[in-house]
Structure formats: C-alpha cells, structure tokens
Amino acid sequence: MSYVTKSPWIIHYDGSSCNGCDIEVLACLTPMYDVERFGIINTGNPKHADIFLVTGSVNEQSIKVVKQIYDQMPEPKVVVAVGICASSGGIFKECYNVLGGIDMVVPVDVYVPGCAARPEAIIDGVVKGLGVLAEKRAAMDKKPAAAAKAEAKEGA
Amino acid sequence: MGKRTIVPFGPQHPVLPEPVHLDLVIEDEKVVEAIPSIGFIHRGLEKLVEKKEYTELVYVIERICGICSFGHGWGYCHAVEGLMNIEVPERAEYLRTIWHELSRIHSHILWLGLLADGFGFESLFMHCWRLRERVLDLFEKTTGGRVIFSVCKVGGVRKDVDKETLDEMVGVLRKMEIELKELTNTFMDDYSVKSRLVGIGVLSKEDAIELCAVGPMARASGVDLDIRLTGNGIYDKLGFAPCIETAGDCYARCAVRIREIYQSIDMIEEAVKTIPEGDIAVPVKGNAPKGEFITRLEQPRGECFYYAKGADSKFLERMRVRTPTNMNIPAMVKILQGCDLADVPMLFLTIDPCISCAER
Ligand code: SF4
Numbered sequence A: 001m002s003y004v005t006k007s008p009w010i011i012h013y014d015g016s017s018c019n020g021c022d023i024e025v026l027a028c029l030t031p032m033y034d035v036e037r038f039g040i041i042n043t044g045n046p047k048h049a050d051i052f053l054v055t056g057s058v059n060e061q062s063i064k065v066v067k068q069i070y071d072q073m074p075e076p077k078v079v080v081a082v083g084i085c086a087s088s089g090g091i092f093k094e095c096y097n098v099l100g101g102i103d104m105v106v107p108v109d110v111y112v113p114g115c116a117a118r119p120e121a122i123i124d125g126v127v128k129g130l131g132v133l134a135e136k137r138a139a140m141d142k143k144p145a146a147a148a149k150a151e152a153k154e155g156a
Numbered sequence B: 001m002g003k004r005t006i007v008p009f010g011p012q013h014p015v016l017p018e019p020v021h022l023d024l025v026i027e028d029e030k031v032v033e034a035i036p037s038i039g040f041i042h043r044g045l046e047k048l049v050e051k052k053e054y055t056e057l058v059y060v061i062e063r064i065c066g067i068c069s070f071g072h073g074w075g076y077c078h079a080v081e082g083l084m085n086i087e088v089p090e091r092a093e094y095l096r097t098i099w100h101e102l103s104r105i106h107s108h109i110l111w112l113g114l115l116a117d118g119f120g121f122e123s124l125f126m127h128c129w130r131l132r133e134r135v136l137d138l139f140e141k142t143t144g145g146r147v148i149f150s151v152c153k154v155g156g157v158r159k160d161v162d163k164e165t166l167d168e169m170v171g172v173l174r175k176m177e178i179e180l181k182e183l184t185n186t187f188m189d190d191y192s193v194k195s196r197l198v199g200i201g202v203l204s205k206e207d208a209i210e211l212c213a214v215g216p217m218a219r220a221s222g223v224d225l226d227i228r229l230t231g232n233g234i235y236d237k238l239g240f241a242p243c244i245e246t247a248g249d250c251y252a253r254c255a256v257r258i259r260e261i262y263q264s265i266d267m268i269e270e271a272v273k274t275i276p277e278g279d280i281a282v283p284v285k286g287n288a289p290k291g292e293f294i295t296r297l298e299q300p301r302g303e304c305f306y307y308a309k310g311a312d313s314k315f316l317e318r319m320r321v322r323t324p325t326n327m328n329i330p331a332m333v334k335i336l337q338g339c340d341l342a343d344v345p346m347l348f349l350t351i352d353p354c355i356s357c358a359e360r
Helices: A020-029 A062-072 A083-088 A119-155 B045-050 B057-062 B069-084 B090-118 B122-143 B163-189 B191-197 B205-210 B215-219 B250-274 B324-336 B341-350 B355-359
Strands: A009-014 A051-055 A078-082 A110-112 B004-009 B021-027 B030-037 B291-299 B302-310 B318-322
Touching: A009 A020, A009 A062, A020 A051, A020 A078, A020 A083, A020 A119, A020 B122, A051 A062, A051 A083, A051 A119, A078 A083, A078 A119, A083 A110, A110 A119, B021 B341, B030 B324, B030 B341, B045 B057, B045 B318, B057 B069, B057 B318, B069 B090, B069 B291, B069 B302, B069 B318, B090 B122, B090 B163, B090 B250, B090 B341, B122 B163, B163 B191, B163 B250, B191 B250, B205 B215, B205 B324, B215 B250, B215 B302, B215 B324, B250 B341, B302 B324, B324 B341, B324 B355
Parallel strands: A009 A051, A051 A078, A078 A110
Antiparallel strands: B004 B021, B021 B030, B291 B302, B302 B318
C-alpha cells in the first residue's frame, strides 16, 4: 500500500440495506482489517468526507438523504456502491419500494460486488476509489487553467 | 421551566449504523418526549412471495437482516415445514441450533461493541469487534459465508459439518471465552462504565409487560419470556434456562446479554457432544398446500413470529414476519422520556435496534 498518498475519510450511509453490508463496512474499520492504519477514518460529517460508501438500494424515503449527503460533500468526491443492492437493487430489485441501485440518484465511481460484500472487496473498492479521486483532483487543477486560457483567448 | 425545543436525531448520525429518525422534544437538556419515525429502509420484501417460489424465498427472508440472518432463514423454513407437514431430520435440527446460537454470540458481541462506542469507549468497541471475527471465521468455515449463509433450506440444512470441525469450533469458543471474560468484566465492573449504565433508562416489569417488550429488554426487567423455553429446535435437550435480571436499567440489559453469550457457548458444547449421526435434509417436492402455520423463534433481539399461508401452489399466498425491534420501540420511547440528551444514543442502543428487521 505504499502508493497511498492520501488518507481518505469516508462517510457511510445505509440506503435500504439488510445490514449485512453495513456490518462488513464496520468490520473494515475494526482491528481484523483495520483500515485506520492507513489513516482512513469513518466520519459522520459529510463535509469532512472524500469517499461516500453507500450500502443498500434507494427507496422513496432514502433518496433525499443520499442526495443531501452527496451534495454536502466537497469536491472532489468519490461514490463507492457496496454490495449488489447498492449496485443494482440485487435480490430486492422487484420489491415495490425499491427504486434500484444508487446510480439512479448519484453518479457511482466504483461498484463493489457481493452479497454481502466481503471486507477485502470493500477495501479494494476504496483503494480503487482513491485512484478516481486523484484523477478528479488532477482534472480540477487543470480546469481553472483551461478556463482562464479560454477567457484570455476570448478577450483577444 | 425552560423552553421546549425539538432536536432532530438521525437519519444519518454517527452512532447509528442504520438510518432512523427521532424527534426529541427537550426542555433544559432533559428529553420530554421522543417521537420516532421510520421507513428509511422499507423494501417491502414480504410481497416477494408472489414472485419467488417457496423454496427460493428463503434467500430473501434471510436478507431481512444481516445480523440474525440465520434465525430468519430457520424461522421461515420452520413455518413452511409446518405447513407442509415435513419432519426434519434430527441432525439438521442440531446443526440449526448450533448455528443459531453462534449467531446469538456474534450478535451480542457486536452489540456490546456498539454500546461501548455509544458511551464513548472506543478501544472497548474495537476489542469486541476483534473477538467477533473469531465467530465469523467459524461461520465461514462451516457455512461458507460471513454474514449471510444460506445454509438453511426447507426440509433441512444444505451443508453437513464433520466431527473434527465441530470439536474445533468448541475449542475456538472456549479459547475466546477467556478473552471475552476480560472484556465483559470491563462492562460489568469498570467504574466509569458503570456510571453510564447503572440506574439509567429504567423500565419496570409492569411497563415491560404493558408495552410488550421482548427479548433481553424484557428479561432485564424481570419478565420470564424466552421462546427457547417452549422447546423449538432441541433446546429442551440442552438444559436451557433463561437469563433474567430484575433492575431493568441499561446495566441489567447489558448483563443479560453477557450471560447469554456464555450460556450459548455452553449450549453449543452440549449440542456438539450429543449430535446424532444421520441425514441432514429430506427431499421436498410439490406445492405448498392450502392452510396456514405460525411459528415463533427466539432471535438474539427477542421473540420473532413467522406466519406462512399456502394456496396449493408453488407460491405462498402470504408470508409475514413480526420482528422483535418493532415490539421494543414503544419501550424505547418510554425509557427516553425524562433522560438526559447525552444519554439518548446509548439508551437507543440498549434496545439493540435492528431497523432493517423492523422495516423489512
Ligand atoms: S448486498 Fe446482500 S448483504 Fe448487502 S445489503 Fe444487499 S442484501 Fe444485504
């Protein structure tokens, strides 16, 4: 893991999961898997978070909350969908109150498969998310420069 | 008398692993009233009976909750077996009981950790969850899954466990017990932990009965209520007696669950000693006949009902689960009245809420 140059903080929200994936997300933070040794911390505050871990699909009630949390997070941000519920609705896809995967509400960058997703897979997803985060950051750095150039051109 | 204010709690909150919302009416830091509102995780999975055959539905029912998933699978299978008059082989009942008690151990240790986190003892939380991984390893070894197992099926179980593995299981649990003692001693004897638990959130025996509390919540208030006493599975052969405390406060609820962990270890050892040889499942064919069947099961969180109604087809007509958390919410609202605002997260946790069970 020597290539982890940034320690992301994560925020976790349970869309409408069965708990299976939630406790696996928590298990990642506890001594057996212990992602805290890389400085990855689970925060409750969306404004502190870089990575948004969502478990479970969305329904009429949770759609607002997921959106709110996502909107509050500062750029750049990455969304990781944990478990098949979050990816597509999974086994509950046909339920009347399940709208589908998280990607119906917010753009998802990494999908972690599994029902329940194993802690190893979740950690892998977060590490993949780090790559995306770096890309987004680089794009952000470039953007203002490009915009300034375009403006300068227009002026001329 | 101060001014009344309403403080919203949740749905996304650091101490809550699951979304639930409480409106707390407070007056000078004291909670006057708590108004819960739920519905964030409702999926409507009972309706899936119309789309999945009764043999397949067990996968859905297991996913009502990832913590007591085995119990849900068992309860559902039991209801359907009752409906179809299927006699399950004894070895399967033993294996089911062993797995169910393992789930109880894992669920209670998980809860102890969350409680420790709730009152701000982070390292205790970490240690509880570290120990819990041993139980998950046992699950993985015997069933193949860590939290969702799918080993229970209508007519029996899907996997057999050989003698060596069962003995090894008992060995691991006994070893774990020694470490667990240190942790539970902290919960029971530590001065600062006690100051957070003793005398907080008292639920009297009358209230517990009146408000229909179930499981450890009721047992901590002195109500002698445990479905394992009615002898489902093989509990009558294991010398089971419920753990009862009388104080009704957070400390008593903690004590009940801790005693149940040790009791479950003893029961697993006893079951491993006496497990008979034989088949692990009987073949199940044909439609689920017309009729209905109700069964009950003691989940880690309390009494749980399973109701199945057949319609002489491959699909059930109705499947209903009444989960323990639903029954404990009125009791929780009661103990929240008059408590300090700072105690709310902890009191909320002492009912061992499982919102995904409650809303399904
Ligand atoms: S993916 Fe499976 S284990 Fe995870 S929340 Fe969904 S049903 Fe539960």
